[in-house]
Amino acid sequence: MYEIVLQTEDLRKQFGGPGGIVAVDRIDLSVRRGEVFGFLGPNGAGKTTAIGMLLGLLQPTSGRVELFGQPVTPRHVAALRQVGSLVGAPAMIPGFTALQNLHVLAGLHPDVDERRVDEVLEIVGLAEAANRRVKGFSLGMKQRLGLAVALLHRPELLILDEPTNGLDPAGMREIRELLQTLAGAGATVFLSSHLLHEVEQVCDRVAILNRGRVVAQGEVSLLLGDQAVVRACVPNPVAAAQALRQLDGVTEIESNGSYVHVKGVSSEAVNLHLVQHRIIPSELTSGRPDLENVFLELTR
Amino acid sequence: MFANLWAIEQRKTFKRKAFVITLAGTAALLVFLVLGTHFSAQVAAQQGGGIGELPSMLWPSGIVVLLTDFLSPGFIGGIVPVILATAFLVEEYRWGTLQLWLSRGVPRSTVLGAKAAALVLPLLLTLIAATLIGGGASALVTHLGAGPGSAEQVNFAQLVLSLLRTLTAMLPVAALTLLLGVLTRSTAGTLGAAMGYLLLGEQLLGGLLSLTGLSTAALYLPITVSTVLTLYNHTLIKGSEAAKSIPVGQAAAFAGALLWTAVFLGLAMWRFNRQDLSI
Structure with a gap:
């Protein structure tokens, strides 16, 4: 206590x-x-x-x-x-x-x-x-x-x-x-x-x-963990984003070019979910932002 | 806590430039006034009069003029507490030291009360120094002109009481300045408002009261009643009858000065206790 x-x-x-x-x-x-x-x-x-x-x-x-x-x-x-x-x-x-x-x-x-x-x-x-x-x-x-x-x-x-x-x-x-x-x-x-x-x-x-x-x-x-961003390179980012919206814990999804950025879940969960939806990511990275990014995100 | 804070305020006082400058300035001004009045009176007498009735600065009447006219709350006796109270309070708002005391768990009323109490000693010291220096100047012109003045004409017990009366007469001005300091939190604002009241405000208020048939009430306004109190300093000359014609009794004038002090301090504390302080 x-x-x-x-x-x-x-x-x-x-x-x-x-x-x-x-x-x-x-x-x-x-x-x-x-x-x-x-x-x-x-x-x-x-x-x-x-x-x-x-x-x-x-x-x-x-x-x-x-x-x-x-x-x-x-x-x-x-x-x-x-x-x-x-x-x-x-x-x-x-x-x-x-x-x-x-x-x-x-x-x-x-x-x-x-x-x-x-x-x-x-x-x-x-x-x-x-x-x-x-x-x-x-x-x-x-x-x-x-x-x-x-x-x-x-x-x-x-x-x-x-x-x-x-x-x-x-x-x-x-x-x-x-x-x-x-x-x-x-x-x-x-x-x-x-x-x-x-x-x-x-x-x-x-x-x-x-x-x-x-x-x-x-x-x-x-x-910082809450704000970790998983970045997946996929052939169809729009379909991937749609699929990921069904994943529990996702707080934010953004697609940018061939990438989808996901917040609120781990890279393992993203990978598994995409594969279950027959979307195979060619690249998957997870980045923990620094406090500055979190701060800017929360106060913008 | 109060005693600690009072001691701290005293230590700060004697290291403060404002105190040293006020002390030296008051002394210099009084020497100038005593010598200037004396020599102007002499010149006027040699030319057969014509510049009005200048008071005699010869001993012992010079000391009475000093304590009733020059050091009255309407003149130097008002300026000194205005300067000291402004320096004691308003500067500390600006430096942030006031906020520092408060953020250390010192109650607001203790902070302001200790500041008010700590003003008494520097006021008394300034008064004593002014009396010694002004009295010395009066003794000097007496010695140079008419030979040594007679110490026997002075009632020394009354001289000590005169210092206390003059000090008491300064207190409402000091308390009013503290109140204005709390209200304005600005050096210029406090000095301006306090000097404005001393020089003009009370005269206007007194005039208004007199016009409405309340001229007796006008005698009990803060600066007037304090000035009346200093008129009792005439009693320091043995056999003086001047005090008999004073329109307000000594006890009433004394109580009036203390009452105004309490009223101004009470209002200052009431406001200070509710004030949001910026940091």
């Missing part, structure tokens, strides 16, 4: 009153302890609005958010003490140094001592810039400091929105490894990102949001 640390039920946010814009439309999410959960969606899909509600910054129009089994709204925020977040532009006082910013925040957490402040600066690779003013930081450095802020109080749940934004490839890789290490140590990571290969590498499960609705949710491997 999985322990659910983050759950939303029928979560909805409409801006501008009745008739206004529905940014998030009845989404149900559940994130298990210790997993890295990817939250994907094109720009304007409602990801940031959903995260705003998870963090108690936006009042849901309807539905509910629960973290660690406790409700979260702008007026119920106790559960957020176990959460670290990096959302949007990293929040910090520009005239202060990195160290001063962390010291200010450490005042909120009695269990965070000087050693932990140094430790998080080391983790995010900012130890040498600790005494520099934040206003002189590059975007990547600000992002690293934002991560340090999120990690400072050893949260059980991290909610991160584009954490590798502004980082170079080596930095992105470091952060990916860090997230995996944190998850390995028992932390739960809710990762919103548009870098699909990053999500594919790091996440155990994902939810894909489009126009405010969750269009897919589940384990990355299963989502």
Whole structure:
């Protein structure tokens, strides 16, 4: 049995009153302890609005958010003490140094001592810039400091929105490894990102949001498996497509030249079915798409 | 949690440019006003008058002018809390640090309450510094012109009370600025609306109340009642009779200033608790 640390039920946010814009439309999410959960969606899909509600910054129009089994709204925020977040532009006082910013925040957490402040600066690779003013930081450095802020109080749940934004490839890789290490140590990571290969590498499960609705949710491997495409080269693609429509599990069929593309079933099933209908494929391949293809397919 | 947050706000305050600039600017402006008023009065006296009745900046009346006129909520005593409250709140909306506190499980009322409470100390420090520097300038012109002023003329217990009265008179302005900050979330909007109310809004409102026969009610408007409170600073000169002609009693003026502070803060909290915050 999985322990659910983050759950939303029928979560909805409409801006501008009745008739206004529905940014998030009845989404149900559940994130298990210790997993890295990817939250994907094109720009304007409602990801940031959903995260705003998870963090108690936006009042849901309807539905509910629960973290660690406790409700979260702008007026119920106790559960957020176990959460670290990096959302949007990293929040910090520009005239202060990195160290001063962390010291200010450490005042909120009695269990965070000087050693932990140094430790998080080391983790995010900012130890040498600790005494520099934040206003002189590059975007990547600000992002690293934002991560340090999120990690400072050893949260059980991290909610991160584009954490590798502004980082170079080596930095992105470091952060990916860090997230995996944190998850390995028992932390739960809710990762919103548009870098699909990053999500594919790091996440155990994902939810894909489009126009405010969750269009897919589940384990990355299963989502990719569902979308596997079997390509058969046949003498009569129209007849083959007609025959394959009768096969259980087929979700989509498309004929293109001498090929038929089938989704939702294995290559073995396609082969057997075609042969039973006296259609012998001269070529049969099965391709698993990457997350980018699945994402584009689901959000087009 | 509240104490922690208050301590954090204080630490931030003393590292903030806005505080240092406000402190230095207030001190410089007061020195300029004290010296300027004094020398203008001297020139006017030498030419046989003609530029109106300039107040004497000689000790000890100079300190009364400082605490009742210059540092009244209608003048510098209003500008200082507007600047500090704007810097304390609105900048943090922009930096996202306000949202950061809230996303760490700090209740909204605690965040805003700690910010409001944390404003009191920098206001008091600015007031003390302004009084020392402005009072010093007054003592200097007294020494240069008419010889050393007499310390015996000053009731020092009343001087301390005058600081507290002037501080109390600043609180409704600070609370109003916090309310405007919550409503507009914009530096320009907050500064503009707060200064507009200080310089024009309340005069218009007072005029309207007077026209409708409610001139007594006009005395209890936030800036007016706070200004009335600072008039009691005349009592710091021994034997001064000026306080006897003030139209609102000291206790009523004090209660009025605190009540307006509570009303503005209450409205700010009510709105802040219901506000959707962008990230």
